[in-house]
Amino acid sequence: MAVNLHEKNAADLLHIDGVQVYVGQAGVKKPDHDDVTLLVLGKNNTVGAVFTKNRFCAAPVETARAHLAEAEGVRALVVNTGNANAGTGVQGRADAVAVCAAVAEQIGCKTEQVLPFSTGVILEPLPAAKIIKAVAQLRPVHWNDAARAIMTTDTVPKAASREGLVGSSHTVKATGIAKGSGMIHPNMATMLGFIVCDAAVSQPVLQQMTQEIADMSFNAITVDGDTSTNDSFVIVATAKNGQSEIDNIADPRYRQLKELLGSLAEELAQAIVRDGEGASKFITVEVTQAANREEAKQIAYAVARSPLVKTAFFASDPNLGRILAAIGYAGVEDLDTGRLKVWLDDVLVAEQGGRAAAYTEDQGQAVMAQDEITVRIELMRGQAAAKVYTCDFSYDYVRINADYRS
Numbered sequence: 001m002a003v004n005l006h007e008k009n010a011a012d013l014l015h016i017d018g019v020q021v022y023v024g025q026a027g028v029k030k031p032d033h034d035d036v037t038l039l040v041l042g043k044n045n046t047v048g049a050v051f052t053k054n055r056f057c058a059a060p061v062e063t064a065r066a067h068l069a070e071a072e073g074v075r076a077l078v079v080n081t082g083n084a085n086a087g088t089g090v091q092g093r094a095d096a097v098a099v100c101a102a103v104a105e106q107i108g109c110k111t112e113q114v115l116p117f118s119t120g121v122i123l124e125p126l127p128a129a130k131i132i133k134a135v136a137q138l139r140p141v142h143w144n145d146a147a148r149a150i151m152t153t154d155t156v157p158k159a160a161s162r163e164g165l166v167g168s169s170h171t172v173k174a175t176g177i178a179k180g181s182g183m184i185h186p187n188m189a190t191m192l193g194f195i196v197c198d199a200a201v202s203q204p205v206l207q208q209m210t211q212e213i214a215d216m217s218f219n220a221i222t223v224d225g226d227t228s229t230n231d232s233f234v235i236v237a238t239a240k241n242g243q244s245e246i247d248n249i250a251d252p253r254y255r256q257l258k259e260l261l262g263s264l265a266e267e268l269a270q271a272i273v274r275d276g277e278g279a280s281k282f283i284t285v286e287v288t289q290a291a292n293r294e295e296a297k298q299i300a301y302a303v304a305r306s307p308l309v310k311t312a313f314f315a316s317d318p319n320l321g322r323i324l325a326a327i328g329y330a331g332v333e334d335l336d337t338g339r340l341k342v343w344l345d346d347v348l349v350a351e352q353g354g355r356a357a358a359y360t361e362d363q364g365q366a367v368m369a370q371d372e373i374t375v376r377i378e379l380m381r382g383q384a385a386a387k388v389y390t391c392d393f394s395y396d397y398v399r400i401n402a403d404y405r406s
Helices: 059-070 089-107 127-136 143-149 201-217 252-274 293-304 308-315 321-328 361-368 396-403
Strands: 019-024 036-041 046-051 076-083 112-122 158-165 171-179 191-199 230-239 282-290 341-345 347-351 372-378 383-389
Touching: 019 143, 036 127, 046 059, 046 201, 059 089, 059 112, 059 230, 076 089, 089 112, 089 293, 112 230, 112 293, 143 158, 143 171, 158 252, 171 252, 201 252, 201 308, 252 282, 252 383, 282 293, 293 321, 293 372, 293 383, 308 321, 321 341, 341 361, 347 361
Parallel strands: 076 112, 191 230, 282 372
Antiparallel strands: 019 036, 036 076, 046 230, 158 171, 171 191, 282 383, 341 347, 341 372
């Protein structure tokens, strides 16, 4: 059951000039189910993209990277669910290109102008013929339908929109969709995220913005510590809002647009955690007063991905020694544990190397019973900070993953 996450309807999501949205049914894994999504882009758009750091990256990731390097402008993104096309070797790459070629023929562009994305079971051949057949039969839809079509083990479609002033007189609209529920860990995970806005941004500048936004959103979540073969996050700028191009990070509009799109990406990333496989609680791990951001993230991730911490949250058990243990093994070698402080929400639970004098088990129990919890860790080493979002581990996580291929 997703934690405080609800499906958006079509009226909640903004239309973005310069993109058309289609879905269809290929029957990749099961019949009578939308499992192919196509975003057709107008000319003169720019695209920023970041991909998985898993060395066993999937064929569509390799193909998308190559096409981005070769293409004279991206004209389409095509997504299939039910099969990851990962661990499929030379044939997998050929299948990814074949799907791109079919889309290119359908919309009238070059094969290299199509970026492919896949999600689903690894180490199984992609049924490319089914997907190619479906491409010719896609139907136009709203963003909420596309959000549902890219789901795998997700229980709630993930979509959101933003609209705000960028510059003194122009409004930017943006809509994004994402999928992901398990195999989620920083440096991208088994997630796909797509944001389309109507701003005009040069490609190098958009690429930098995409990486920065990924680091503050999709690279700040963890469900189970596994990094997928297929993760991809893409931002498209369609240049349809009538504004001059943002071609320098020193342009004040860069910060404004980054804040707008970053807020949207953060909502989508948090939605993935809220819909984590079997999740019953949404947890924010915040590390403050660190010597640098890297050590803050290191400690936050250690706590957020600890199975013992996550199962304690599921049980509503204030077994807080597990949090201290995770902090201790995070790998910050000169950490002075006698100086740090740990809170559950606003309850101080640990200081001076042990249990806080005023802390009671009843206080901890009350916080742990909530469905949204913040763990705050003050290191007393500097001014840097980092947040990581995670969820608990429940019985259902094991059941979902044990039954995944059945």
